[in-house]
Amino acid sequence: MAYETVLGLEVHIQLATKSKLFCACPNEFAGEPNTRVCPVCLGLPGALPTLNAGAAAMVARLGLALGATVHARSIFARKNYFYPDMPKNYQISQYDLPIVTGGALDIGTSEAPRPIPITRVHLEEDTGKSAHPEKHGDREETRLDFNRCGVPLAEMVSEPALRSPDEAFAYLTALRRLVRWLGISDGDMEKGSLRCDANVSLRPVGQEAFGTRSEIKNLNSIAGVRNAIAAEVLRQAELLDRGERIVQATLLWDQDKERLQVMRTKEEAHDYRYFPEPDLPPLLFSAEALAAETRALPELPLARARRFEKELALPAYDADLLTDARDLADYFEETVTAGAPAKAAANWIGNDVLRTLKETGGTLATFRETLPPKRLAALLVLAAGGTLSSKLARDLFAILLVEKGEPAELAQKHGLVQESDTGALLAVAEGVLDANPSVVADFLGGKDKALSFLVGQLMKQTKGRANPTVAQEVLREALGRRGAPR
């Protein structure tokens, strides 16, 4: 039977605030266990939370970027359950009145939008970490690290609107781009900055009602999400094909073994006994604060891609590529503003700049210090003006990365100026023909391809400085003198 996959994702986004959500401890990754803790994040008796307003503002920003409702008033709630790495044995979260409801995350391209509706985004605190049990002396012990306790998390819940593992992949990719774009998270799934739970169910194609769902937890890479969902879709389809019932369950994805394990079934589900957090007053956003946050919102990736297409006449492929990250789009746009032709800038940034970053493992931020948009633009202007061939331009690009100075001056210094003088090139051409009589004969005998060999030889003689168009012209002219013109 043919089934339709129905997916909803719950993603925890670690917010990149300076301090934790309810105390002044630094919000940093890793560190010696239990060194970034205080009475508040350790949940010591008597300690009380106070809200880091920066974290709430980040959730509001995400909500605005999703086109969602950011509520003027939301409520913190306690989620009660016992777990050793959660020191209060309750988590401060939000329940029936979250900061953000509605909105959509577009996982499509500038040409083919695919908005996925969002249910809610709320703010909550992270837990600590339990190490795997280990032998210490003659005892097996589980060691606890509370450094992560109280790190701010935005939990974003999608509607069950995704229809394939590939769409889940696209959702996480789009979300990662968005949170980085907004500067609210490093979005690094491997570091746990994005953590995803997936709700998966199948229904016969054409059926309206949802099937029984399972929840997959512990997904810590974007590829892992796709693989785990694909495995679960397969498992459910096999069960349904055999006429068996899906049991509502929570599954764990084992990344190493690429396998799903049942963690608990519905019967063992928690009653979290949510109730309003009495230690924190309602979270309020004034109309002015929201207006200011709206004004500060950067132009979003898809809008920017569409503008690149419209205003700069870029193909959709280039526009999408350049809006993969905000700093990349900024770099591109600044290069164009500095005078570079848009398409050339797109090509150079999309190919040479990105390749260089990949090869050196560097960031765009440090790369820009070496090659600011203005400097790249100067290079592209030289190339566009015909002063530089693309070969020479690439040579100059390499020089710009290691040597200081204006591109035009460096081109002069290194003799990277295109030779377009017909007389000078004709002399070289004659020499090339003299040195290659058999190739000349081939050409005159009708082998057109022989010309490109001769062009190559001419370029070699001129160390690549010959203007390729002029080079072809003079070679044809010289060849013409040695035989029938073709």
Next chain:
Amino acid sequence: MSRPLWQESASTIADGVDKGTLAVDDVVRAHEEVAAAWEPHVHAYLTRVPGGIRPDGSADKPPGRKLLNGVPVAIKDNLCTKGVATTCGSRILEGYLPPYDATVVRRLKAHGAVIVGKTNLDEFAMGSSTENSGYGTSRNPYDVSRVPGGSSGGSAVAVATGSAAVALGSETGGSVRQPAAFTNLLGLKPTYGRLSRYGLVAFASSMDQVGIFSRSASDGARTLAALSGHDPLDATSLPGPALDFDALDLGEGAARGLTVGVPRALLGEGLDDDVAEGMRIVEAALKAAGATVRDVTLLPPSSWVATYYLLATAEASSNLARFDGIRYGLRKPAGNVLDLYRETREAGFGAEVKRRILLGTYALSAGYYEAYYGKAQKARRRIQQDLTAALEGCDALLFPTTPTPAFKIGEKADDPLAMYLSDIFTIGANLAGLPALSVPAGFTGGGLPVGVQFTARAAREDLLYRLAAALEHQLSDPMERRWPTKPS
């Protein structure tokens, strides 16, 4: 001075220490001698600190002058003291040494106070007699066969016997006012948010407040002035500055022009004759002091106790979840983590705490939430509105503090409902977040203290202390108080 140092007021001590006419060591020693003599009979303290916890170089600077220089203060053992045992009267926190001071403790130190010890309480402040303490019951110094009240019983006994000039307790539903009434003291439950809860081990966070025991209005107001003012570490702390003690008029005319409402209909059956007599004495004294007394109508308080116990136990069930044997306090090792939780909590908590955790867990459970917790929240809002409305036409409301004077040890220990019902008059202020002050109102024929209380609008503790001061001028000079007699 004709009077022994331990009988002196906080004001006299602070002034004397300021002027250099009193030595802090002498003050502390005098109070320690009282404690040593009384402790075998009353068991006020869980920890006594020889020489007291003195302010050291790390103490904060007070915003104004030091108000409590050299004043011996006892504090309830659910307020965190850095490096000094803080048990909450529970075996589950035996040996626990907090790494930080509660905000009110820091402010005491900033004002030069000397913390003489940590006082006994009902476990996690759950009770009305100290009989629920994991470390033995405190006794009423006016009759050692009776309870001193609770949960802040130890603090009350300390001030009543003179081993401390003032003391801090905490209230969730009358735990300062009720023991104050039982021991001839003033007991203040400030407005919710008036005193920082940072470092007060939580019972029911939406009602918990640090409270103040004193033998006079002046000493109580002085202590409130030292401890109040916004605390950025407590998100529920009220904005604004501390009470301005120097601007407060506690003279003979302190109550002139004030209007006091009496919810007459509430004072019907079940009210002890001695308590009713206390109400009459106070009403007459208020009139004599130039205040207007008039009747006000309140909705019957029949829903108060149910509302209070649903909300308080629900919050407690969550607040007390952290005591699990993993990070601090008692741990009963077991084969797996679930058994470790079970056995630690089974051994560490007393019966009343377990009862309240179970009640609260039930009230918050899926399927029951709306019927219990949700309904109680609605009832709470109605009670708030009712008390607020009654206070629109007057400056304060006058109630009995308790239906009866101090009861016998063991009398209600096996009847939790009877114990809960004794909170009937106090919990309204906690549910509404309003300030309330219990003041002495004479003695029974058998020599037991009686108390009545005033409730005012939010942040108007000044009115409460003015009324109390007026009564002192009319009824009895606090410096000539009737001290309890030590059993031989």
